[in-house]
Amino acid sequence: MTADSTTVPEHSAGMSDDVSAVSAGTAFWGDIPEKPTDGELVQLRNLLFRREIVLLERLRELQDDQRYTARKISEVLAEAIQLRAGKDPLVGLALEPVVDDVVRTLLRKRRGDFVDSLFPLMGPSIRKSIAETFRSMLGSFSKSMEMAFSWKGLRWRFEAMRSGRPFSEIVMLNTLVYRVEQIFFTHGETGIPLAHVASDEVYAQDAEMVSSMFTAIQDFVRSCFAGGGEGDLESLQLGEYTIIIEKKSQAYLACVVRGTPPVAFREQLHATLDFLLLEYADALAEFSGDTAPFAGAAPYLGDCLSSRYVDDDKKLPWWSKALPVLLILVLACGLGYCSYRENLHAQLRQALMEKQKAFTATMESALNVLRAEPGLLVTNVVSGHDAPWEATVLKDALADTPEAVLQVHGIDPKLFSFKSVPYISYDPEIVARRAKTDITLPDTVTMDFDGKGTLSFKGTASMGWIVKTRDEARSLPGVERVDISGLRDPMMDRISALIKEVEATVVEFVLGKDTPVPQDAPKLQKAVDSLVELEKIVQDMGFTVTLTVYGHADATGTEKRNYEISQARTRTVAAMLYARGSAMPIAMYGMGAVYPKDGQPAAPAQNSGQGDQASRRVELRVHVMRSAAADPESLLLSQP
Amino acid sequence: MISKKICMLGSFSVGKTALVARYVHSIFSDKYLSTVGVKISKKNVSSGGKDFSLILWDLEGKDLYADVNLSYLRGAMGFFTVADGTRKETLEAALELRKAAHDTVGQIPGYLLINKEDLSDAWEVTDAMLDNLTRQGIKYFRTSAKTGLAVEEAFTSLARDMLQNA
Numbered sequence: 118m119t120a121d122s123t124t125v126p127e128h129s130a131g132m133s134d135d136v137s138a139v140s141a142g143t144a145f146w147g148d149i150p151e152k153p154t155d156g157e158l159v160q161l162r163n164l165l166f167r168r169e170i171v172l173l174e175r176l177r178e179l180q181d182d183q184r185y186t187a188r189k190i191s192e193v194l195a196e197a198i199q200l201r202a203g204k205d206p207l208v209g210l211a212l213e214p215v216v217d218d219v220v221r222t223l224l225r226k227r228r229g230d231f232v233d234s235l236f237p238l239m240g241p242s243i244r245k246s247i248a249e250t251f252r253s254m255l256g257s258f259s260k261s262m263e264m265a266f267s268w269k270g271l272r273w274r275f276e277a278m279r280s281g282r283p284f285s286e287i288v289m290l291n292t293l294v295y296r297v298e299q300i301f302f303t304h305g306e307t308g309i310p311l312a313h314v315a316s317d318e319v320y321a322q323d324a325e326m327v328s329s330m331f332t333a334i335q336d337f338v339r340s341c342f343a344g345g346g347e348g349d350l351e352s353l354q355l356g357e358y359t360i361i362i363e364k365k366s367q368a369y370l371a372c373v374v375r376g377t378p379p380v381a382f383r384e385q386l387h388a389t390l391d392f393l394l395l396e397y398a399d400a401l402a403e404f405s406g407d408t409a410p411f412a413g414a415a416p417y418l419g420d421c422l423s424s425r426y427v428d429d430d431k432k433l434p435w436w437s438k439a440l441p442v443l444l445i446l447v448l449a450c451g452l453g454y455c456s457y458r459e460n461l462h463a464q465l466r467q468a469l470m471e472k473q474k475a476f477t478a479t480m481e482s483a484l485n486v487l488r489a490e491p492g493l494l495v496t497n498v499v500s501g502h503d504a505p506w507e508a509t510v511l512k513d514a515l516a517d518t519p520e521a522v523l524q525v526h527g528i529d530p531k532l533f534s535f536k537s538v539p540y541i542s543y544d545p546e547i548v549a550r551r552a553k554t555d556i557t558l559p560d561t562v563t564m565d566f567d568g569k570g571t572l573s574f575k576g577t578a579s580m581g582w583i584v585k586t587r588d589e590a591r592s593l594p595g596v597e598r599v600d601i602s603g604l605r606d607p608m609m610d611r612i613s614a615l616i617k618e619v620e621a622t623v624v625e626f627v628l629g630k631d632t633p634v635p636q637d638a639p640k641l642q643k644a645v646d647s648l649v650e651l652e653k654i655v656q657d658m659g660f661t662v663t664l665t666v667y668g669h670a671d672a673t674g675t676e677k678r679n680y681e682i683s684q685a686r687t688r689t690v691a692a693m694l695y696a697r698g699s700a701m702p703i704a705m706y707g708m709g710a711v712y713p714k715d716g717q718p719a720a721p722a723q724n725s726g727q728g729d730q731a732s733r734r735v736e737l738r739v740h741v742m743r744s745a746a747a748d749p750e751s752l753l754l755s756q757p
Numbered sequence: 758m759i760s761k762k763i764c765m766l767g768s769f770s771v772g773k774t775a776l777v778a779r780y781v782h783s784i785f786s787d788k789y790l791s792t793v794g795v796k797i798s799k800k801n802v803s804s805g806g807k808d809f810s811l812i813l814w815d816l817e818g819k820d821l822y823a824d825v826n827l828s829y830l831r832g833a834m835g836f837f838t839v840a841d842g843t844r845k846e847t848l849e850a851a852l853e854l855r856k857a858a859h860d861t862v863g864q865i866p867g868y869l870l871i872n873k874e875d876l877s878d879a880w881e882v883t884d885a886m887l888d889n890l891t892r893q894g895i896k897y898f899r900t901s902a903k904t905g906l907a908v909e910e911a912f913t914s915l916a917r918d919m920l921q922n923a
Contacts, residue, residue, distance in 0.1 A: 306832025309760040309812060325760055326799050329812050333795040336828045406809070406834060407759045 206392060258441045290357075295376030296424035301328045302393060302414055304404055305368050308332025311397070311404075312414035316422050331371045335362065363390050367401045372421065382423070389417055473502060480506055483528045491544040492516025505534040513542035515550045541594050545569075548595030555593060556586055562604065570597030580606040581658050608654060615651040616739045619644050624690075626733040628673065631685035634730065644737060645693045652701050655741050663740040665704040666690050672710045673728035683707035686735050759809035761919050762832050766825060766854040767839035768847040769818025772872040775902035776839065777815045780912050785903050792817045795829055804916050811916060819850055827861045835919040836867045837911070842899070843873055845881035855895070866918035869897035870911055875904050 163170070179185050202208045224231055273291060277284040289296075298319040302312040310328035315321035335350045349369075353360040361378070363370040363386040370390050374382075393414055394401065400410040480500065487495050492513035499507040510519050519537070520530035542548075545568035552572055558564055562576035572590050574583075583604050590599040622644040624637045633641050648664060655662045668683035684707030691703045714731040765773040774792055778784055781798045796815040801808065814833070819825045830836070836858050840851040848871065855867055869890065871882055890897050898911040 304832065307760070307762040307812075307834070308814075308832060309762060323799060325810060325812055326797050329762070329797040329799075329814065330795075332832075333797060333814065333829060336826065336831070337794045340826045340828050406761045409758070 205395060207395070210396065255441055262440055262444070292427040293376050294425040294427060295374055295378045295382075297372055297374050297378065297382070297422050299327075299373040300418045300421055301331065301371040302390075302411070302418055303328045303332060303369055303371060304401070305332075305364070305366060307404075307406070309406060309408065311368065311408050311411035312418055314415050314418040314422060316424070328371070331360070331362070335364075335369075361386065363387055365390055365394055367394060370418075370421075379425075382421075385421055389421055393417060476502075476504075479528070480504075480532060483523055483526075483532060484508070486526045486528065487519050487522060490516065490519075490522045491546040492542040492550075493519060493522065494540065494542075496538075504532040506532065507536065508533045509536045509538065511540040512537045513540060513544070513547050515547050515554065516542065543595040545595075548572075548593070551593055551595065552590065556589060566596070570595070571600055572596045572598070573600035573603060575603030577605045577607055579658065580609055608658065612651060612654055612741065615647045615654075616741070619647050619651070619737050619739050622737060623734050625730050626686050626735070628671070628728045628730070628733065629682065631682065631689045633689070641690065641693065645690070645697055645699075648694060648701065648737075648739070649697050649699050651739065651741075652699055659743065661702075661742050663702050663704065663742060664694070665706065665738040665740070667712075667736045667738070668705065668707045669712055669714075669732055669734050669736070670708075670710045671713065671729040671732040676709060680707050680709040683709050686733075690735055690737070759807065760812055761809060761834045761916070762812045762814060763915065763919075764814045764816055764830050764833045764836040764858070765839060766816055766830075766836055766851070766858060767818060768841070768844075768850045769820045771818065771839045771841040771844075771847050771851075772902045773818065773837075773839045774815050776837075776870065776872060776900065776908055777813050779902045779905055779908050781813065783905070785905075800912075802913070802916055804913065804920060807920070809916075809920075811912070819854065825854060825857075827857060830858055830861045833858075833862055833865065834922070835865055835915045836862075837870050837915065838867065839870045839872055840882070841873055842871045842880040842882045843876050845886070848882050848886065852895075866915055866922055868911060868915055869895055870900045871897055872900050872902060874899045874901035874906050 198208055273287045274284055277287040280287070296316065296318075299313070299315040299321055301310050301324060303310050308329040308331070310324045313321070313324035313328070334353070338350045339348065349362065349364045351362055351364075353362075357375055359374045359376075359378070361372045361374055361383065363372075363383065368390070370386050370393075372386065397411055397414065477500075484495055484498060487493055487508070487510065493516050494511035495508055496511055497509040508519070512518070517525075519533070519535050523530040523533070545566060549566040549568075552564060552566055556564065559576075559578055559582065562574055562578050564572065564574050566572050572593070574586065574590075578586075583601055583606060587599050587601050590596055622640055624633045624641040624644070626633050626637075632638075648662075652662050666687040668685070668687035670679035670683040670686075672679075674682070684705065687705035687707060691705060694701065694703065710732065713729060714734065765777060767773050769791060770789060774790070774796060775785060777796075777798050778786070781800045792815055794817055798813040798815065800811045800813065802811055803809075814829055816825055816829050838851040838855045838858070840848040842848075851869055855869065858867060859865075871887075873880075887897070898907045898914075900907045900911060902908065
């Protein structure tokens with residue numbers, strides 16, 4: 118192209134220099150004498166060739182007219198390109214840099230247009246590419262599945278095991294029709310590889326040494342068997358390997374092929390070598406060991422790295438293609454089911470845990486109810502995931518049963534299985550309950566337990582009841598003190614009144630006699646009546662009344678007489694009592710004149726003969742005691 | 758990558774293979790194995806800031822009955838003719854081969870290696886002969902594949918010459 122383009126301007130320049138001359142210095146006009154030397158000759162020429170000269174002049178003008186030339190070329194340009202393109206790839210190669218530049222410029226200037234144009238193409242391209250990738254992936258997956266599960270696959274695996282070779286190699290040996298493993302594009306004379314490609318699966322040795330060796334072998338074979346003459350080594354065979362050599366004068370292609378390549382492969386090699394020789398004609402001619410100019414040859418060689426495996430798709434049952442998809446589906450379903458189950462399990466576990474938690478909470482609250490219940494003591498609980506729990510409960514006889522307690526609180530008593538152990542509770546409520554149970558209160562009495570050990574009574578009751586109840590209350594477990602200060606016996610009031618009345622009675626006596634003075638006789642009578650009543654009252658209450666009578670005399674008379682008379686006066690009172698039917702024990706003390714009325718014994722000199730009437734008297738003292746048969750302890754109701 | 762083809766020429770048993778082994782692998786073996794055809798080795802070298810590889814074609818030795826296959830020389834960019842210092846006829850053969858090589862591939866760099874310098878006591882090649890070589894303008898090295906004497910130097914020198922020639 119470069120050579121051609123430089124020739125054209127030179128050509129036209131030569132023409133323009135000789136515009137005036139008929140014969141221009143070109144090859145076409147070359148035979149015509151350049152300049153006439155003789156005027157006659159010119160004349161003669163004009164005479165003879167006038168017409169032709171004008172014609173030629175016109176032709177020359179046309180030739181010089183670039184527009185004309187362009188028009189003419191344009192008429193045949195398309196056919197010319199078509200013709201040349203059919204012959205060799207040089208048109209394409211010549212146009213390549215131009216088209217390259219044009220595309221680059223367009224891309225730079227009209228990027229938007231390109232994007233718009235490419236946009237509708239990109240989607241389908243990407244889809245197709247993805248689909249293709251998936252298809253090949255599924256294909257290789259099917260292949261692997263078949264290898265893994267088929268009888269053939271197992272057989273090959275066994276073979277691999279037996280021979281110690283890798284399984285992949287066995288598979289390849291059994292399925293490979295051919296595989297072009299390496300291609301060397303080698304300089305014919307030096308044996309130096311100009312370009313070299315190897316398939317990904319193979320280990321490529323040093324290309325320079327292998328290539329040189331191929332060259333040497335060819336030289337060797339040619340010199341040995343062809344006498345150094347014509348003819349080339351076309352192929353070498355070693356076991357399953359074939360080395361195919363496609364040779365031209367300057368360079369050759371050597372292909373290492375495993376298996377048997379198709380016939381068309383050699384044609385492909387032939388065409389590739391032709392193309393390479395044309396493409397790198399200059400570089401080959403100037404070659405001196407530098408392989409850099411041939412770097413672009415590798416992709417062309419790469420096109421020849423083909424391979425074919427036994428296509429046994431047809432032998433596969435229809436379902437084998439669906440198998441991977443099916444397997445993936447099954448796997449996905451399995452995974453989905455597992456995850457669903459797992460999820461369900463988790464939910465169930467959660468629900469179960471919550472249920473268990475709620476259950477435990479119920480049980481605990483039930484236990485708390487029992488613990489709060491007076492008279493019940495939960496000592497041991499054997500808990501579990503399910504009801505009933507076993508609970509050991511100490512129970513006071515007066516406490517409600519644990520079952521009843523739970524029922525009252527709305528809890529199912531069947532949640533527990535109770536083991537009841539009796540015990541006595543000192544819980545205030547139970548103590549109060551115990552007091553109520555054990556002590557029968559009359560309507561007139563109220564009882565109260567303060568929770569601190571004191572049981573107190575209020576109201577009116579008979580003394581007998583009071584004393585009995587006091588004793589009973591003291592023996593109640595949980596009761597430390599009994600307060601009966603609020604209790605009153607109405608009969609006691611009467612007894613006290615009677616005792617007071619009796620003890621206030623002083624009966625004076627007639628001088629020297631054991632008869633009371635007349636004005637005091639009713640007093641004595643009244644006192645005796647009171648004593649009789651008192652005796653009756655206390656007898657009903659289980660008590661005994663004892664009377665002590667102190668008899669006194671005045672200072673008149675002798676001491677002995679005074680003792681006798683004071684004694685006699687006490688007997689008067691006793692006789693009166695007994696006369697009234699009283700059985701009360703009476704202690705009678707004749708005091709003589711030792712205790713005069715005012716405390717000072719009268720001097721005998723002052724004795725007026727009438728004596729001191731106030732000192733001649735009896736005084737009564739009453740003791741009420743618990744009956745000896747009932748209780749030896751005496752109950753003092755009044756001070757002596 | 759620049760590759761240069763170098764041929765080793767010479768009579769049998771002068772030590773061509775040993776010289777290549779010494780140069781490429783830095784090893785020497787007393788064991789003699791006659792080369793049949795050609796043996797190819799490669800050495801990557803660097804000279805004048807350029808990396809290139811020397812492809813060494815170790816040709817089979819010439820003997821009385823078999824001539825060297827000169828077609829191996831095609832495309833060579835340099836060569837060594839090797840002689841055995843203890844056998845003077847090998848020097849003559851080397852000189853013959855040198856001429857043949859130049860006739861075949863033209864005026865490419867080519868050195869003469871007179872090997873087995875380690876056996877210099879037994880040398881038949883005399884100083885007079887060597888002087889004669891110098892007079893003829895033939896560049897030679899006295900080498901020893903066994904000790905490695907001048908081996909590296911000879912190859913490096915040839916490589917340099919080839920690069921200049923290119």
